[in-house]
Amino acid sequence: MSAGAFDGLTAIVTGGASGIGAAVVARLRVDGARVAIFDRDVSDDLEDAYRVDVTDDATIRAGVDAVARDLGGIDIVVNNAGIGAQGTIEENDDDEWHRVFDVNVVGAVRVARAALPHLRQSQAAAIVNTCSIAATAGLPARALYGATKGAIQSLTLQMAADHLREGIRVNCVNPGTADTPWIGRLLDSAPDPAAERAALNARQPHGRLVRPEEVADAVAYLASPRAGSTTGVALAVDGGMQGLRLRPE
Numbered sequence: 001m002s003a004g005a006f007d008g009l010t011a012i013v014t015g016g017a018s019g020i021g022a023a024v025v026a027r028l029r030v031d032g033a034r035v036a037i038f039d040r041d042v043s044d045d046l047e048d049a050y051r052v053d054v055t056d057d058a059t060i061r062a063g064v065d066a067v068a069r070d071l072g073g074i075d076i077v078v079n080n081a082g083i084g085a086q087g088t089i090e091e092n093d094d095d096e097w098h099r100v101f102d103v104n105v106v107g108a109v110r111v112a113r114a115a116l117p118h119l120r121q122s123q124a125a126a127i128v129n130t131c132s133i134a135a136t137a138g139l140p141a142r143a144l145y146g147a148t149k150g151a152i153q154s155l156t157l158q159m160a161a162d163h164l165r166e167g168i169r170v171n172c173v174n175p176g177t178a179d180t181p182w183i184g185r186l187l188d189s190a191p192d193p194a195a196e197r198a199a200l201n202a203r204q205p206h207g208r209l210v211r212p213e214e215v216a217d218a219v220a221y222l223a224s225p226r227a228g229s230t231t232g233v234a235l236a237v238d239g240g241m242q243g244l245r246l247r248p249e
């Protein structure tokens with residue numbers, strides 16, 4: 001994407017303090033956007049960062065209105081904040097199901113809902129949700145996490161239908177396993193981190209983890225006015241994990 005694709009546009013990126021979200025923030029800024037970070041965990045050195053937990057509707061509404069005022073409107077929302085969960089359906093209790101859905105699904109709803117009045121004022125309105133390979137492929141011990149991402153993929157379609165005639169496009173990206181602090185924590189907690197990393201690399205048909213910058217480029221495309229005829233789409237950034245069946249080497 002050439003510099004300037006987002007000149008004059010304003011974005012909110014949730015979970016923008018780390019990993020994929022931080023890469024999206026950097027990409028959109030390089031391309032000319034003014035970007036507000038919404039994260040529950042923000043350090044003082046982050047530019048235009050708002051301490052917002054996506055489970056807290058009142059803080060989200062206040063944050064969205066502050067961004068619209070401070071940055072001059074809202075054109076783009078990237079719903080990226082998310083948390084993981086491991087286990088089969090037997091291994092997480094009701095409270096954990098509600099907690100993870102509250103962040104990964106209702107969190108995206110709350111932020112988009114608060115931003116809609118501002119997006120309707122934009123000539124280049126777009127929402128991009130961070131979904132996952134776990135929405136479309138069965139992975140061991142990811143029942144709860146995968147269910148939240150399946151919900152995000154369907155929500156993307158429902159919202160794309162509801163808001164198309166208001167001029168708002170809604171798409172999602174579906175990363176494979178991406179090399180972020182999240183995966184770093186997962187590897188650190190494994191009995192043999194090097195073996196776990198090798199197994200995750202091998203699960204990707206292209207033999208390595210996805211780079212956060214690669215996901216950010218896909219988000220930037222979908223958020224950009226250049227994707228003006230693209231809505232309701234799930235763009236895989238997974239090294240072929242969803243669609244390809246390679247023979248073993």
Ligand SMILES: NC(=O)c1ccc[n+]([C@@H]2O[C@H](COP(=O)([O-])OP(=O)(O)OC[C@H]3O[C@@H](n4cnc5c(N)ncnc54)[C@H](O)[C@@H]3O)[C@@H](O)[C@H]2O)c1
Nearest residue numbers: 015018019020039040053054081082132175177178180182
């Ligand atoms: N890393 C992967 O392999 C991978 C693969 C597919 C999809 N994803 C998705 O990408 C997104 C980002 O993941 P990442 O790997 O960059 O993780 P990360 O842990 O590096 O970053 C997530 C960010 O979200 C923030 N966050 C978490 N809960 C929040 C809340 N309640 N309110 C506000 N902010 C909150 C965290 O503080 C953090 O800054 C998630 O939605 C995740 O499900 C990740």
